[in-house]
Amino acid sequence: xxNLIIEPTSKTPKIILNADxxxxxxxxxxIPEDSVGFYRKVLDWIDEYAKNPNPKTNFKFQLEYFNxxxxxxxxxxxxxxEKMYKSGNQIEIxxxxxxxxxxxxxxxxxxxALLEVPFELVSV
Amino acid sequence: xxxxxxxxxxxxxxxxxxxGEVTQDLVTSVLEMMxxxxxxxxxxxxxxxxxxxxxxxxxQNVYHHLDALETTNVSGKINDKRALLMIGKEDTDYYxxxxxxxxxxxxxxxREKLERVNKCDKEELKKLYQEILANEQMSxxxxxxxxxxxxxxxxxxxxxxxxxxxxxTYSFFSLEAKISRDQA
Numbered sequence: 001x002x003n004l005i006i007e008p009t010s011k012t013p014k015i016i017l018n019a020d021x022x023x024x025x026x027x028x029x030x031i032p033e034d035s036v037g038f039y040r041k042v043l044d045w046i047d048e049y050a051k052n053p054n055p056k057t058n059f060k061f062q063l064e065y066f067n068x069x070x071x072x073x074x075x076x077x078x079x080x081x082e083k084m085y086k087s088g089n090q091i092e093i094x095x096x097x098x099x100x101x102x103x104x105x106x107x108x109x110x111x112x113a114l115l116e117v118p119f120e121l122v123s124v
Numbered sequence: 125x126x127x128x129x130x131x132x133x134x135x136x137x138x139x140x141x142x143x144g145e146v147t148q149d150l151v152t153s154v155l156e157m158m159x160x161x162x163x164x165x166x167x168x169x170x171x172x173x174x175x176x177x178x179x180x181x182x183x184q185n186v187y188h189h190l191d192a193l194e195t196t197n198v199s200g201k202i203n204d205k206r207a208l209l210m211i212g213k214e215d216t217d218y219y220x221x222x223x224x225x226x227x228x229x230x231x232x233x234x235r236e237k238l239e240r241v242n243k244c245d246k247e248e249l250k251k252l253y254q255e256i257l258a259n260e261q262m263s264x265x266x267x268x269x270x271x272x273x274x275x276x277x278x279x280x281x282x283x284x285x286x287x288x289x290x291x292x293t294y295s296f297f298s299l300e301a302k303i304s305r306d307q308a
Contacts, residue, residue: 010156031155031180033148033187036266065173067180068270072262100170103177103278110250114258 001052004045012038013063017045024059030066030074039073046080053089057081062096062124063104075111082117092118099123140211146187146224154183158211165213170307175218177278178301182220183209185271185299190224193294208298216305217281223298231287231295238285238299241276249277275301 006015013028032038059081066074078093085091093115095108105121112119133141140158142150158179162172192203208223226234244252253273260269276283284300 011152031184033151033184034266036262065177065180067184068268068274069184069262069266071257071270071274072268075257101173102170103173106250110254110257114254 001048004041006041015042017042017049019049019054022054022057024057025062026060026077027062029064030070032067032070035067035069035073039070039076043073043076043080046077050080050084053084056090056092057084058092058094060094060096064098071107075114078111078115078117078119082115085117092120094120094122096122096124137212137214138210139213140209142209143206145205146183146190146207146209148187151183151187154209155180168305168307171218171303171305174278174303174307175220178218178220178275178303179211181271181275181278182222182299182301185275186222186224188265188267189226191227191230191294193225213305217302218305219300219302221298221300223296225290225294226287226297228289228293228295231297234297235285235287237272238283241272242282244276246277246280249273253277279303 001019003020004015004017006012008014008028011029011032013026013030016023016025018024026042030038059077061074081091081093095111097104097108105123108119108121112121139161140154142154144150155176159176162175167175186207186209190205190207192205195202195204204225207225208221210219210221210223212219212221241249241252253270256269256273262268272283279301281302281304284302286298288296288298290296
């Protein structure tokens, strides 16, 4: 399938969704006004990937900032990964946060509490 | 006149003020400029992050939710989308103030939301955030209904607010969030 690579801007994160090399990453800042529009591409890509996923998928998130409309979109991303996990795929989410960033750690914990999918918090 | 504006803003520790239409480009520019300013001032990394986060939510809140004031001028009927954005730096806190028109019919719902948020302690805010995140649908404006809660969580202080009655249709809503400069 086609990879989805989006370069970062001052308001949107870097997206690397590359099934060929098994790299799935969202990093940087996510503060667009139209989060729904931005994440639609990501969700569509995951829907396509879910039809024939790799044996093991580790989805990495490393965000510096995100706004509340992105937080809802991120949950949609997680829900799709959770669904894949529940239907028997090997899925892992890694939530990386800056060691000094208590808020980002806490947000990771918020998500982890809502989800039934392996979700690891990593201080970097 | 100019000098008195200048002195007045200085006394109130204003570092940024904008009165005008809030467009997507304006939001981007203000955030870029303020981020640069926080960097140049050598502000503590944790403080900087909190201030930036609160600014994003406050300004985008205005962008998404302000009600344009229908009014007339020389060119006829216009939709006045002007709002106020103000950022200040005091000895102990940063503050972010926004002001915008709101339809009177929405005032009660916003007031209730703010009262609820201000009654919550840290743990209750966390619970409320999780509850809304998990259960509520995105609005047709593409907003999550989490803005005020997030501002309160990041601010760590009670939110200040006021609804000033303008006429039978509109009020002027102002919101003030403070962020302590001591996040040690």
